[in-house]
Amino acid sequence: MARQQADYQKMSDELETILTELKQGDLGVDEAMKKYERGLELIAALEKYLNDAENQVTKLKAQFSKEEP
Amino acid sequence: MANQPIDDTVLAVSDFVALLNQTLEYAYPSVVVQGELANFRISKNRWVYFDLKDELASVKCFGTVYQLPGPLEDGMLLQVRAQPRLHPLYGFSLNLLSIRPAGEGAIRKAAALLEAKLAAEGLFDEERKRYLPYPPARIGLVTSGESAAYADFIKILNARWKGLEIIHVDVRVQGEVAPGQIVAAIEQLNGLAEPPDVLVVTRGGGSAEDLQAFSTEQVTRAVAASRVPTLVAIGHEVDVSLAELAADRRASTPSNAAEMLVPDRQSVLAGLKSFERYLSEEIGNILEAGKRSRREQQSELQQTVEWFFDSQRGDLSAKAQLLEVLSPQAVLKRGYAIVRTKTGTVRAARELKIDNNIQIIFGDGGVNAVVTGKRSR
Secondary structure, eight states: OHHHHHHHHHHHHHHHHHHHHHHHTOSOHHHHHHHHHHHHHHHHHHHHHHHHOOOEEEEEOOSSOOOOO | OTTSOOSSOOOOHHHHHHHHHHHHHHHOSOEEEEEEEEEEEEETTTEEEEEEEOSSOEEEEEEEGGGOSSOOOTTOEEEEEEEEEEETTTEEEEEEEEEEEOHHHHHHHHHHHHHHHHHHHTTTOGGGOOOOOSSOSEEEEEEOTTSHHHHHHHHHHHHHOOSOEEEEEEOOOSSTTHHHHHHHHHHHHHTSSSOOSEEEEEEOOOOTTTTGGGGSHHHHHHHHHOSSOEEEEEOOSSOOOHHHHHSSEEESSHHHHHHHHSOOHHHHHHHHHHHHHHHHHHHHHHHHHHHHHHHHHHHHHHHHHHHHHHHHHHHHHHHHHHHHHHOHHHHHHTTOOEEEETTEEOOSGGGOOTTOEEEEEETTEEEEEEOOOOOOO
């Protein structure tokens, strides 16, 4: 799960970079086209994550003695 | 032991003390006593002495500074858990197991004193506050598993964000054991081989007494000492617990904590949609610009080529003309003729003699002739 979230962050950052690069507009057409396609891929993956991923609760066994008052 | 006949037995003083203590231990493993604090003093930075009294009685209490919930002042109402003991030299006392302020007034007073002390140490300073990762991947959660706080927090998290790992340590959030458990849980989460990205300590609202654990010195210090950034949400609108003051961030309720921790995925999804539109527009612009520039490049290239060929053509025809002009054939066409002998072209009349055979070349062909006479110019 944590890995998924880390991937989410990485993909989100990459998308941000692509948008910036495209905005600056000094890419060649071929390069821009590649970035665009990668951007669409990233968006699809991010959407999939936001729709399909699950939260997971792990109970950690407490390390204190459960003495009752 | 209680049935043992003691009437006739002569006891040494120390034996009597030992016997009485055994009896006390048997009868009262521990007692909880509430009373007003008087004659509070600390000895050698380690030992705590005070009296607990009401209108009619007063008992001596003895403990260590580690049991103090924070600074105390005479006059405060305290509830202590203690073992009654007869000291061989100093007489009867309650040996303290735990101390906590009792009643709203004392709780507030104790909290105010502790707050002043910890504030002076800098535990609540703004510059100590760290940013929480947004959104975090792994969340350490310290709360009671059966509480509404737990349910609310998880519900809101689930509604807002996905792929989270929540590591929950179930603790008591009120009562005597609460502070110790909360501290242990905070330390346990900090000590994990892979600690969480953020630590959430939360519980729902309650009376000042219910929330006391979160204003104890030990919990407040544990929050302040956490290496993992902390978010503390103790659901109480009026008072802020000291743990909240020591936290990197505080939220008003468990739900509010969840809202603060992660974005709402619906708005992120909407954001992605607009990213997508933006991306398409951007690529559209780039392709358009590319097409335009390719058209420009093409026509530029064509012009260059044409110019090149034009210039080449011009050059060629000039050369061709020159060649034409320079060609002997052209001269012959204009009516001139070339006179040759066997030895070559004749350039002067004196090279020829009478009866020499010559060849005369015209533009359209040649004739053979014989020199019959000579004239000077």
